[in-house]
Amino acid sequence: MNISLIAHDNMKEDIVELAKRYEEALSHHTLYATGTTGKRIMENTSLNVHRFLSGPLGGDQQIGAKIAEGNMDFIIFLRDPLTSQPHEPDVSALLRLCDVHHVPIATNQGSAEVFMKALVTTR
Numbered sequence: 001m002n003i004s005l006i007a008h009d010n011m012k013e014d015i016v017e018l019a020k021r022y023e024e025a026l027s028h029h030t031l032y033a034t035g036t037t038g039k040r041i042m043e044n045t046s047l048n049v050h051r052f053l054s055g056p057l058g059g060d061q062q063i064g065a066k067i068a069e070g071n072m073d074f075i076i077f078l079r080d081p082l083t084s085q086p087h088e089p090d091v092s093a094l095l096r097l098c099d100v101h102h103v104p105i106a107t108n109q110g111s112a113e114v115f116m117k118a119l120v121t122t123r
């Protein structure tokens with residue numbers, strides 16, 4: 001499956017921790033990430049991640065293009081609900097494209113955990 005991992009700055013440690021705990025399951029899939037999230041995951045795991053641009057520089061839009069093209073199976077996007085983002089329109093566009101194309105997206109640790117458990121059991 002094609003899976004995208006994205007996290008706002010305050011959630012980077014959480015997504016790294018998630019990637020470490022589910023490293024084995026994730027290693028069987030093609031992983032994508034926005035720039036800094038992907039860098040952090042690769043620094044802390046042995047996972048290979050295709051990195052797009054950093055979110056504020058267009059990375060969310062690049063992942064959005066993958067969704068629009070039908071090339072993304074699901075997304076984990078740990079958003080920071082307490083900090084405003086300069087690229088909020090890009091974030092909204094990504095969420096909208098998920099809804100348009102029926103692509104599952106987990107936007108917090110609770111739903112991310114459910115997605116990861118499903119990934120483990122579908123192998």
Ligand SMILES: O=C(CO)COP(=O)(O)O
Nearest residue numbers: 034035036037054055056
């Ligand atoms: O801002 C982001 C998502 O909107 C994440 O981008 P980075 O992974 O480059 O920090």
